[in-house]
Amino acid sequence: MFRILKGDYGGQILIAIVIAACALVPYLNLYVPASSPFHLSTFTVTLLGKYLTYALLALSVDLVWGYLGILSLGHGAFFALGGYAMGMYLMRQIGDRGVYGNPELPDFMVFLNWDALPWFWQGFDMFWFAMLMVLFVPGLLAYVFGYLAFRSRVTGVYLSIITQALTYALLLAFFRNEMGFGGNNGLTDFKDILGFNLQSDATRIGLFIASGIALILGYLSCRAIVASRLGRVAMAVRDSEDRVRFIGYRVDKVKLAIFTFSAVLAGVAGALYVPQVGIINPGEFSPLNSIELVIWVAVGGRGTLYGAALGAIVVNYAKTYLTGALPEVWLFALGSLFVLVTLYLPQGIVGLMRRRQKEIGHETA
Amino acid sequence: MAGVGFFHHCGVSMQRTRFAIQHWVWMLLLSLTMSFSAATHADDSTLQAGIQNLLAKGFSQKIEGVNQIVESGDPRAEQILQALLDKQLFSVKADNTLVFYDKKTDEAQAKQVLTGEPVAVASAKDLSRIRTNNRMRGQIKQLLASIQLMNPDDAMRLAAVKAMVGNVSPDQVDSIRTLAEKEANPDIKKEMQTLVQLAELKSDDADVVKAAIAGLAGNLNQQVRPTLQALTESDDASIAAAATQTLVEIDNKVTWYGHLETLFFGLSLGSVLVLAAIGLAITFGVMGVINMAHGELIMLGAYTTYTIQTYVLPNFPGVSLIVSIPAAFVVSGLVGVLIEKTVIRHLYGRPLETLLATFGISLILQQAVRTIFSPLNRSVETPEWMSGSIQINEVLSLTLNRLYVIAFCLVVFALLFMVLKKTSLGLQVRAVSQNRGMARAMGVKASRVDAMTFGLGAGIAGVAGVALSQLTNVGPNLGQSYIIDSFMVVVFGGVGNLWGTLIAGFSLGIANKFLEPWAGAVLAKILVLVFIILFIQKHPRGLFPQKGRAADN
Numbered sequence: 001m002f003r004i005l006k007g008d009y010g011g012q013i014l015i016a017i018v019i020a021a022c023a024l025v026p027y028l029n030l031y032v033p034a035s036s037p038f039h040l041s042t043f044t045v046t047l048l049g050k051y052l053t054y055a056l057l058a059l060s061v062d063l064v065w066g067y068l069g070i071l072s073l074g075h076g077a078f079f080a081l082g083g084y085a086m087g088m089y090l091m092r093q094i095g096d097r098g099v100y101g102n103p104e105l106p107d108f109m110v111f112l113n114w115d116a117l118p119w120f121w122q123g124f125d126m127f128w129f130a131m132l133m134v135l136f137v138p139g140l141l142a143y144v145f146g147y148l149a150f151r152s153r154v155t156g157v158y159l160s161i162i163t164q165a166l167t168y169a170l171l172l173a174f175f176r177n178e179m180g181f182g183g184n185n186g187l188t189d190f191k192d193i194l195g196f197n198l199q200s201d202a203t204r205i206g207l208f209i210a211s212g213i214a215l216i217l218g219y220l221s222c223r224a225i226v227a228s229r230l231g232r233v234a235m236a237v238r239d240s241e242d243r244v245r246f247i248g249y250r251v252d253k254v255k256l257a258i259f260t261f262s263a264v265l266a267g268v269a270g271a272l273y274v275p276q277v278g279i280i281n282p283g284e285f286s287p288l289n290s291i292e293l294v295i296w297v298a299v300g301g302r303g304t305l306y307g308a309a310l311g312a313i314v315v316n317y318a319k320t321y322l323t324g325a326l327p328e329v330w331l332f333a334l335g336s337l338f339v340l341v342t343l344y345l346p347q348g349i350v351g352l353m354r355r356r357q358k359e360i361g362h363e364t365a
Numbered sequence: 366m367a368g369v370g371f372f373h374h375c376g377v378s379m380q381r382t383r384f385a386i387q388h389w390v391w392m393l394l395l396s397l398t399m400s401f402s403a404a405t406h407a408d409d410s411t412l413q414a415g416i417q418n419l420l421a422k423g424f425s426q427k428i429e430g431v432n433q434i435v436e437s438g439d440p441r442a443e444q445i446l447q448a449l450l451d452k453q454l455f456s457v458k459a460d461n462t463l464v465f466y467d468k469k470t471d472e473a474q475a476k477q478v479l480t481g482e483p484v485a486v487a488s489a490k491d492l493s494r495i496r497t498n499n500r501m502r503g504q505i506k507q508l509l510a511s512i513q514l515m516n517p518d519d520a521m522r523l524a525a526v527k528a529m530v531g532n533v534s535p536d537q538v539d540s541i542r543t544l545a546e547k548e549a550n551p552d553i554k555k556e557m558q559t560l561v562q563l564a565e566l567k568s569d570d571a572d573v574v575k576a577a578i579a580g581l582a583g584n585l586n587q588q589v590r591p592t593l594q595a596l597t598e599s600d601d602a603s604i605a606a607a608a609t610q611t612l613v614e615i616d617n618k619v620t621w622y623g624h625l626e627t628l629f630f631g632l633s634l635g636s637v638l639v640l641a642a643i644g645l646a647i648t649f650g651v652m653g654v655i656n657m658a659h660g661e662l663i664m665l666g667a668y669t670t671y672t673i674q675t676y677v678l679p680n681f682p683g684v685s686l687i688v689s690i691p692a693a694f695v696v697s698g699l700v701g702v703l704i705e706k707t708v709i710r711h712l713y714g715r716p717l718e719t720l721l722a723t724f725g726i727s728l729i730l731q732q733a734v735r736t737i738f739s740p741l742n743r744s745v746e747t748p749e750w751m752s753g754s755i756q757i758n759e760v761l762s763l764t765l766n767r768l769y770v771i772a773f774c775l776v777v778f779a780l781l782f783m784v785l786k787k788t789s790l791g792l793q794v795r796a797v798s799q800n801r802g803m804a805r806a807m808g809v810k811a812s813r814v815d816a817m818t819f820g821l822g823a824g825i826a827g828v829a830g831v832a833l834s835q836l837t838n839v840g841p842n843l844g845q846s847y848i849i850d851s852f853m854v855v856v857f858g859g860v861g862n863l864w865g866t867l868i869a870g871f872s873l874g875i876a877n878k879f880l881e882p883w884a885g886a887v888l889a890k891i892l893v894l895v896f897i898i899l900f901i902q903k904h905p906r907g908l909f910p911q912k913g914r915a916a917d918n
Binding site for chain 2: 009071104151152153154157158162164168173288291294298331334338340343346
């Protein structure tokens with residue numbers, strides 16, 4: 001772990017902060033009395049946990065955009081699929097505590113007059129199986145999609161647009177009741193996870209820590225990939241795809257490997273996101289979500305990994321603040337962020353800091 | 366003035382009409398039909414007798430009265446029957462005169478049936494309603510329809526024929542046949558014949574039935590199919606066979622027209638797609654710029670229409686719609702030029718960044734519209750000449766607004782094509798898109814051409830917005846819902862190829878509509894999307910890839 005992080009000061013700081021948060025947040029939430037100004041409410045804990053899953057999602061986007069040069073406008077789809085897999089497990093855990101009290105079928109199926117569980121819901125009552133699906137479903141979709149796209153050398157904006165079409169198609173599909181995923185309303189009303197009540201403070205803390213650990217592991221694996229031979233070829237593909245191909249590398253395989261891994265990472269983020277927010281619905285597939293998470297990466301600074309995590313947290317904090325305080329302003333702010341960052345901050349916040357550092361270095365020299 | 370005359374099993378009478386043609390038709394009828402109480406002017410005594418019978422208690426006597434009223438040929442007959450049917454015919458208890466009285470509207474005022482003079486009503490109790498029973502009402506309805514069959518107004522006559530479909534009594538058949546032969550309007554004539562044939566199907570004579578079945582071949586009247594369906598189970602095997610065959614023929618025809626209608630829907634959806642995509646085809650195809658704010662430029666066009674219609678020319682939906690076309694072009698075009706000058710100009714050669722920046726602009730425009738107008742949908746009025754439809758036959762009607770959209774799309778396409786092929790701007794645009802460096806060396810101001818091209822594409826988007834305002838809700842999300850579709854059309858058709866965009870738009874629209882009945886609207890859309898995703902894998906440059914030097918870039 002230390003070898004991977006050698007020289008990666010940003011990464012070191014990020015991991016240190018996440019570890020510190022994982023230690024401090026539970027303490028502030030559980031042991032500091034509610035009257036104290038240092039007390040963290042469970043709401044805030046959940047919010048922070050949500051940011052951590054967003055940071056993980058941003059990492060997955062940065063891996064393909066920053067290091068492979070693929071601007072995916074459909075990563076929200078992988079996130080949502082992971083979320084749905086987790087949601088299905090949580091739905092099955094409700095058991096007969098639903099509104100209709102049916103021990104076998106989730107409420108929405110009873111409502112639709114279905115008499116048996118569809119085949120694709122089988123097995124989701126087992127946690128290990130659901131977790132396998134969290135990894136497998138987004139991975140499989142990314143593999144099939146990537147296999148087709150990279151083999152026929154669909155690149156650049158074309159690829160961006162068809163990834164967007166992909167998530168749009170899934171959005172429409174999941175809106176249909178016939179799909180068996182709760183249609184418009186999605187999956188919600190979750191009760192507990194692995195036997196722990198989802199509403200309890202301790203479970204929330206547990207999920208927060210799990211998100212923190214996932215982020216750290218995700219960061220380390222991304223860093224490991226980027227530092228490996230595979231990662232170096234990927235960066236070469238990003239900078240000059242044809243040249244890499246002419247040298248003799250199988251560009252499509254490199255892309256496929258990283259794209260699939262990235263999708264799995266996004267799926268994990270989704271799976272951690274759902275129990276914390278308590279709902280997953282087709283809205284997560286909306287093309288707007290996918291494109292919004294691209295801007296997190298752009299704001300943080302693409303091609304740095306830790307910048308992506310930073311961007312996700314900063315933008316989402318701003319979003320939480322603005323949608324609460326000045327809802328009218330949020331879209332203006334987000335829109336301006338897109339424009340200003342692409343025009344004036346192509347390297348994001350990280351690039352800005354590096355430039356400052358250089359300037360300071362020059363001054364002292 | 367409309368009241369004319371009437372035929373019925375017991376006889377026919379007539380009145381002097383003001384219309385010579387009608388008189389002539391009537392005379393012929395007169396000579397052809399059987400017994401009648403001849404009279405060349407309104408027969409007042411028959412009317413009086415009818416009214417007296419109507420005032421009687423027994424229903425058979427009342428029916429006699431109704432018949433007499435009609436026989437009298439008095440112009441008031443239709444009104445009296447209608448009032449009877451509407452429960453607005455009363456008798457004054459005191460002197461037993463017949464009056465029109467509507468409980469809901471005429472509070473203290475009844476009207477004498479014969480003289481039309483007002484009669485004061487102190488209390489509704491002074492009046493007693495002329496009661497009817499089911500059998501009587503059935504007869505009155507037929508009588509009324511028959512009176513209307515001779516109405517001089519084509520539309521009224523057609524409506525009367527349609528009302529009679531399915532409840533023609535055997536006794537009326539001959540009279541209707543006679544009327545049909547004399548009918549000048551071919552549509553009404555056909556309807557009348559259908560009426561006769563439908564009645565003949567109930568005949569006991571097998572030959573008559575078979576002849577009627579043969580005559581109904583290909584007839585799309587709604588009543589024909591169920592009637593024939595019943596006959597396919599007839600005891601007479603030959604009748605059943607004939608009915609089945611005719612039924613199959615009609616079904617085939619209906620299916621065919623159904624396909625035609627689907628094609629029409631597909632074309633209209635396709636033209637919407639083409640309109641939305643064509644501006645994009647220019648900016649994306651010619652300049653290689655991904656403009657994610659394209660949908661919002663469409664939205665601006667729609668809001669321009671709304672603004673002009675609501676605030677500038679509030680009472681002239683037609684005029685304001687026409688004024689909106691150039692206005693929307695200018696508004697969206699200017700916004701487009703502004704976007705190009707402030708943002709896109711700095712991002713040439715970085716398509717992914719352009720995509721993000723323009724997406725940001727789309728969010729800003731959306732929110733701006735939400736703030737300025739409202740987050741709610743706005744309704745745009747459709748001018749009268751655009752609403753309604755053209756009825757081709759019983760099963761196929763083409764709605765006018767869809768027809769206009771198809772035509773509008775073709776006109777816009779043709780104009781754009783002319784601009785690109787025939788004007789110096791078009792020449793410069795093509796030069797810059799093919800070889801920027803060489804064009805500049807020849808003295809083309811590339812940056813100015815870029816701005817103009819972008820403005821042109823944006824302006825077309827605005828014009829598309831005017832068309833869309835007539836078809837869907839005008840709201841802040843209008844553009845978003847079209848942006849992905851537009852990209853699909855452009856990419857599917859082949860970037861940089863206007864014809865490709867046209868063909869791609871229409872074929873996607875038609876494919877979508879043909880899939881819809883089979884798969885449902887949402888699934889059809891998903892299937893089309895998946896198809897395009899797979900298609901692009903196979904043909905990354907679309908249906909009509911650019912060839913030659915331009916393709917090298």
